[in-house]
Amino acid sequence: xxxxxxxxxxxxxxxxxxxxxxxxxxxxxxxxxxxxxxxxxxxxxxxxxxxxxxxxxxxxxxxxxxxxxxxxxxxxxxxxxxxxxxxxxxxxxxxxxxxxxxxxxxxxxxxxxxxxxxxxxxxxxxx
Numbered sequence: 001x002x003x004x005x006x007x008x009x010x011x012x013x014x015x016x017x018x019x020x021x022x023x024x025x026x027x028x029x030x031x032x033x034x035x036x037x038x039x040x041x042x043x044x045x046x047x048x049x050x051x052x053x054x055x056x057x058x059x060x061x062x063x064x065x066x067x068x069x070x071x072x073x074x075x076x077x078x079x080x081x082x083x084x085x086x087x088x089x090x091x092x093x094x095x096x097x098x099x100x101x102x103x104x105x106x107x108x109x110x111x112x113x114x115x116x117x118x119x120x121x122x123x124x125x126x127x
Contacts, residue, residue: 027088029053034077034085098124
């Protein structure tokens with residue numbers, strides 16, 4: 001199966017915000033379940049029970065307002081469910097890099113660019 005090319009992650013406009021209740025855990029779980037193909041296989045490396053993972057993905061579906069998985073004969077992403085994991089991977093990478101840079105700066109190691117610079121780079125604009 002050929003994967004569609006993901007569009008670059010763009011920071012939200014100033015007049016928009018993340019849906020109420022959305023957190024990084026929901027996004028990590030959603031990407032892991034798509035990568036693994038089943039809730040059971042995805043739950044193991046995340047160190048959570050399969051029912052908890054399934055429940056969190058259902059919560060994410062409620063937050064975004066659309067089904068992200070077809071749950072008959074296994075778990076497969078819907079058309080909408082294929083968009084979020086790719087964007088999630090990019091966004092989580094930026095956040096993880098920002099956390100790493102913050103820790104390095106606190107420890108006095110390096111003077112790299114901050115999280116906002118990386119977000120700007122992803123959006124194609126420099127600040």
